[in-house]
Amino acid sequence: MSSGLASRLKALGLRVAQEFFWGWYILFLLLLAGLVRIRREGHRPRPPCVLAVTHVSGYGFDPLFVTWASRHFRGFALYSMDRPGRMARFLAQSFWRFGVTQDPERKKEINPKTLEAATEFLKRGGSLQVFPEGERFWERRLYAGAALLARRAQVPLIPVGLENAPTYEPEALGLPVWRGVLRALLKTVQKRWIGVHFAPPIWPDPSLPEEDDVDRMMRELERVFDAFYRKFYG
Helix, strand or coil: CCHHHHHHHHHHHHHHHHHHHHHHHHHHHHHHHHHCEEEEECCCCCCCEEEEECCCCCCCCHHHHHHHHHCCCCCEEEEECCCCCHHHHHHHHHHHEEEECCCCCHHHHHHHHHHHHHHHHHHCCCEEEECCCCCCHHHCCCCCHHHHHHHHHCCCEEEEEEECCCCCCHHHHHCCHHHHHHHHHHHHHHHCEEEEEECCCECCCCCCCHHHHHHHHHHHHHHHHHHHHHHHHC
């Protein structure tokens, strides 16, 4: 067997495995929606779009809440490749597909490729969730990737705020996958309901240089996020 054929078969096997676990992801989403009420506020966004979501949990279900409220069941998300645990990284890739890293060396190669692939996905009519606060979301620092994607794909950037969602607990991030998921599920069910708020879209302005336009969009996103946090979490 040639090395080229072996590589293609390996890639095909990986894709089949990802689709299998993605199917379980959707089944779990249906279960979650049966256990806790997920309320939508605002107009349901239509793809293509970038959904910029507030990130309040660790081992939580923030992407699932948004998927259910938006009905973008074949939408994906940017995810961190830096989480500990090989299985956690594989599941994240299966569920959300577009991985980025903060590793100083790896991000030079990986992040530009992910940005290009995600932009093409949006141009084909896709919907993509982005968490602008990144993996260290408790710092409340916004990264510009969401606006950059919206600008390059020429699609709307839609701020999304989560209300009454379980909040960040440092000790949860070091748990094994199954324990982290179980902990998050119990805390989510205790909440009884989750609000998903879709703000009006922020549109790119093609008349502006890219850097200026991204900066403008991020300032507007920061303003909306601040309002979300003041209203929902004090």
